[in-house]
Amino acid sequence: GAGVSQTPSNKVxxxxxxxxxxxxxxxxxxxxxxxxxxLGQGPxxxxxxxxxxxxxxxxxxxxxxxxxxxxxxxxxxxxxxTERGDSAVYLCASSPGTAADxxxxxxxxxxxxx
Amino acid sequence: xxxxxxxxxxxxxxxxxxxxLNCDYTNSMFDYFLWYKKYPAEGPTFLISISSIKDKNExxxxxxFLNKSAKHLSLHxxxSQPGDSAVYFCAASARTGGGADGxxxxxxxxxxxxx
Numbered sequence: 001g002a003g004v005s006q007t008p009s010n011k012v013x014x015x016x017x018x019x020x021x022x023x024x025x026x027x028x029x030x031x032x033x034x035x036x037x038x039l040g041q042g043p044x045x046x047x048x049x050x051x052x053x054x055x056x057x058x059x060x061x062x063x064x065x066x067x068x069x070x071x072x073x074x075x076x077x078x079x080x081x082t083e084r085g086d087s088a089v090y091l092c093a094s095s096p097g098t099a100a101d102x103x104x105x106x107x108x109x110x111x112x113x114x
Numbered sequence: 115x116x117x118x119x120x121x122x123x124x125x126x127x128x129x130x131x132x133x134x135l136n137c138d139y140t141n142s143m144f145d146y147f148l149w150y151k152k153y154p155a156e157g158p159t160f161l162i163s164i165s166s167i168k169d170k171n172e173x174x175x176x177x178x179f180l181n182k183s184a185k186h187l188s189l190h191x192x193x194s195q196p197g198d199s200a201v202y203f204c205a206a207s208a209r210t211g212g213g214a215d216g217x218x219x220x221x222x223x224x225x226x227x228x229x
Contacts, residue, residue: 004157033216042118042203042219043158059216091157102148103217105157 002026004106006092012112013082021077021109025094032075033103034067035091043091049075050097082113117141118206120220128228133191135223137204140185144206148217149178149189152201162189199227
């Protein structure tokens, strides 16, 4: 079946602009996660959704970052007033949602803030 | 403060030999550990996992060993194949209470399999 998909694959924007990154999880997966991977680092947890609600948003770096999942499937990560330090690969993962489940990752969106 | 540490940024192994990738963690609340493999321009791919109630889990050529007292785990790949060349990430989570948590990742080890 289809895996996790993310769009766009690449996004170049200017400092101060607003961007939206989209994630389509595996069909039927109730849990959805966003991570950020900077150069030379491992993925860093941002936010976790269980269904439509954000169960844990402790990884969001500041209030410029926001994510939604209004129907419990597709999720959008929104970044306001982008800064050069926001440049990274943004990864989305999904899992069936139980404690023993593995997270399956999408290919990521490479965000470059000029 | 890095809670999951992979101290070897890269590792070169001859094809057919054993590859051993190491990972240390500091958070004693971690009770579930995973290894992911990542090729360039792709997302991480799940490889193998282990619960803290076990000390070994094996899946084909891949075996993960967990030493809780030392807060150390390792991934063994035997025999190593050219397609194993990738970046390997160690990840951990604290699943107390049964919830699904965000993972904490190490920085990765770039494994290079030499022909």
